[in-house]
Amino acid sequence: MKKREKPLSERQVSILRYIWSYLQENTRPPTIREIGSATDISSTSVVNYNLTKLTERGLLEREAEVSRGLRLTEKAMHEIGQVTEAVAAVVENVMETAVRMVRVPLLGNIVAGEPIEVGNNDFSTYDEDDALELSATMLPMGKADELFALRVSGESMIDAMVNDGDIVVMKQQQMAKNGDMVAVWLNSSDTTTLKYFFHEGNRVRLQPANPTMDPIFVDPNDVRVQGKVMMVLRNTA
Amino acid sequence: MKKREKPLSERQVSILRYIWSYLQENTRPPTIREIGSATDISSTSVVNYNLTKLTERGLLEREAEVSRGLRLTEKAMHEIGQVTEAVAAVVENVMETAVRMVRVPLLGNIVAGEPIEVGNNDFSTYDEDDALELSATMLPMGKADELFALRVSGESMIDAMVNDGDIVVMKQQQMAKNGDMVAVWLNSSDTTTLKYFFHEGNRVRLQPANPTMDPIFVDPNDVRVQGKVMMVLRNTA
DNA sequence: AGTATACAAGAACAAGTGTTCGGTGTCAAG
DNA sequence: CTTGACACCGAACACTTGTTCTTGTATACT
Numbered sequence: 001m002k003k004r005e006k007p008l009s010e011r012q013v014s015i016l017r018y019i020w021s022y023l024q025e026n027t028r029p030p031t032i033r034e035i036g037s038a039t040d041i042s043s044t045s046v047v048n049y050n051l052t053k054l055t056e057r058g059l060l061e062r063e064a065e066v067s068r069g070l071r072l073t074e075k076a077m078h079e080i081g082q083v084t085e086a087v088a089a090v091v092e093n094v095m096e097t098a099v100r101m102v103r104v105p106l107l108g109n110i111v112a113g114e115p116i117e118v119g120n121n122d123f124s125t126y127d128e129d130d131a132l133e134l135s136a137t138m139l140p141m142g143k144a145d146e147l148f149a150l151r152v153s154g155e156s157m158i159d160a161m162v163n164d165g166d167i168v169v170m171k172q173q174q175m176a177k178n179g180d181m182v183a184v185w186l187n188s189s190d191t192t193t194l195k196y197f198f199h200e201g202n203r204v205r206l207q208p209a210n211p212t213m214d215p216i217f218v219d220p221n222d223v224r225v226q227g228k229v230m231m232v233l234r235n236t237a
Numbered sequence: 238m239k240k241r242e243k244p245l246s247e248r249q250v251s252i253l254r255y256i257w258s259y260l261q262e263n264t265r266p267p268t269i270r271e272i273g274s275a276t277d278i279s280s281t282s283v284v285n286y287n288l289t290k291l292t293e294r295g296l297l298e299r300e301a302e303v304s305r306g307l308r309l310t311e312k313a314m315h316e317i318g319q320v321t322e323a324v325a326a327v328v329e330n331v332m333e334t335a336v337r338m339v340r341v342p343l344l345g346n347i348v349a350g351e352p353i354e355v356g357n358n359d360f361s362t363y364d365e366d367d368a369l370e371l372s373a374t375m376l377p378m379g380k381a382d383e384l385f386a387l388r389v390s391g392e393s394m395i396d397a398m399v400n401d402g403d404i405v406v407m408k409q410q411q412m413a414k415n416g417d418m419v420a421v422w423l424n425s426s427d428t429t430t431l432k433y434f435f436h437e438g439n440r441v442r443l444q445p446a447n448p449t450m451d452p453i454f455v456d457p458n459d460v461r462v463q464g465k466v467m468m469v470l471r472n473t474a
Numbered sequence: 475a476g477t478a479t480a481c482a483a484g485a486a487c488a489a490g491t492g493t494t495c496g497g498t499g500t501c502a503a504g
Numbered sequence: 505c506t507t508g509a510c511a512c513c514g515a516a517c518a519c520t521t522g523t524t525c526t527t528g529t530a531t532a533c534t
Contacts, residue, residue, distance in 0.1 A: 009511085028265040028305045031491055043513045048493070050511090067304035067491055067520060068265045161398040161471070181473065234398070234469040236418065246481085268521055280483045285523070287481090304490060304521055 008057070008079075012050055014039045016059060019072055020080050029070040157181070157194060159209035166234045168194065170227030181229040188222050197225065245294070245316075249287055251276045253296060256309055257317050266307040393445035394418070394431060403471045405431065407464030418466040425459050434462065 008016075018038045022030045030038070036047045051070070054060040059076040063069030152166045160181060162168065168183075176182045176197040184206060185192050195206035195216070204223050206216040245253075255275045259267045267275070273284045288307070291297040296313040300306030309317075389403045397418060399405065405420075413419045413434040421443060422429050432443035432453070441460050443453040 011511090023264070027260070027308050031304070032493095033491070041512090043515090044492075045494075045514080046512055053511095065492065065519065067268070069492085071264050158398075161395075161400055163398055229473050231473060232469070232471040236466050236468060248481090269523095270521070278482090280485090281522075282484080282524075283482055290480095302489060302522065306522085 008054075008059075009050075011039060011041065012054055015047070015050055016054065016072070016076055016080055019060075019070065020076075023072070029068045031068060152194060156208035156210045156213050159211065160196075162194075162209070162229075162232055163234065166232055168229045169231040169233065171230050172227045174225050176225045176228065183226045183229075185224040185226050186218060186222060187224065192226065194229075245291075245296075246287075248276060248278065249291055252284070252287055253291065253309070253313055253317055256297075256307065257313075260309070266305045268305060389431060393447045393450050396446035396448070397433075399431075399446070399466075399469055400471065403469055405466045406468040406470065408467045409464045411462050413462045413465065420463045420466075422461040422463050423455060423459060424461065429463065431466075 015035055018035060019030060022034070022038075032044045032047045032051070035051075036042065036044060039047075041047050041050075051060060051062065054076075055062050059073055059079060061071040061073055152162055152168060153164060155164050162181075170183055176184075178198045180197050181194070182197045183192050183194050184197065184204075193206060193216070195208060198205040198207060199220070200217075202220070203217050204220050206218065206223075208215065252272055255272060256267060259271070259275075269281045269284045269288070272288075273279065273281060276284075278284050278287075288297060288299065291313075292299055296310055296316055298308040298310055389399055389401060389405060392401050399418075407420055413421075415435045417434050418431070419434045420429050420431050421434065421441075430443060430453070432445060435442040435444060436457070437454075439457070440454050441457050443455065443460075445452065
């Protein structure tokens, strides 16, 4: 069993914290001199000495003779995690970055019971603050930018276990197979509704999953499929 | 309306792609010379000239006389996105990074109908590949490391709209109020089950949400609450 | 033909950045 | 008291990295 390591010196903890916080705000690691300035170490050789010690402890990786050739290891993340502020701040920071990489627009509520207006510009207008972001393991193969989310209002899909207030993540597509749960746009009333979709020759049947509600029948030319439900999210807290 | 911009030159596109791909594998941007080597530009002044042009187009931000003082802008991400490989690879990369920052352990299946063994070491053993990660906006206030996820097996909670195969995200807590949907550990059988929780004086009632199933009654000393359901995720694809 | 612009290139230079050298001080062990 | 390890420090140096200078070619426009 490995001998217990001596605790990091105060300077070493300070250096790790600084590197970490620098990385939150910059797309590159700090220089030796930047580290020195931030940690009140006036000599580049003392910074270098401590970086060497941190490297020996497995908390840093360095590349020789490369500018900004520093990398915090995962062990260092955990080490810092024990002493820095709430993990939630870190989470939020990472999420914000991730959201900017790929985002699922969260549009207004979609009334499962009755169609509501979503606006003529389909899925393009959204508030950046409302974006949510999903694990790749949850996303099916395909382009993330084909996805969008809607919050459900109403209980017309309750037998499909989609409840009022749930968020449905949808894949943008214009074709629907019978039985797909889809969001459809009704041209005549300028609204969107969430239903099971069935072609019935000269008409389309939009079927609720609620025994107390009747299906809606519309002309195929009046309807445009906007997306298919891929995922349901519910906050029970 | 803004005049349509001239397309980027082949070299400029190549430079942007290289910077982007370099950033996927390094925690710092490339140098002028690294860019030159990768794009067959033998002169640092030509690289510099093109970087200046990209900066003028709003695709790059530079800091003068700072090593690796480059940053791709969001506009550049979109520009590249039109020509690079599947966005899914990008998503996966970002998510992998995020997962390493904060992770919700995805334990084995929890049988909603019958208790199953989850192991004596509560919630600490998990496969890193199974981690999923959630938007900060979906997480309630509190430490992310109090959360874990379980995949449901069985249909005992179907009237609570929790279906076989769903993922439930739980907050670690040891007290439960009547009516909370919780995972409880049964000492006598070394198993965990998902149920509504009710104190009934000298016993605890674990109530399924399925009219075809009977509640389970257990001694309060035999049961330990592990977590409360905060969120339900369902993949419908 | 002349001018302006875009793009290119090698070389030199300026500034940034990492590494090494020689030294000092503290502390624990012998 | 001496020695060795550790930590620290200023200065100098070596190398990396960004910027500028000068020159050249091609194209478009007047």
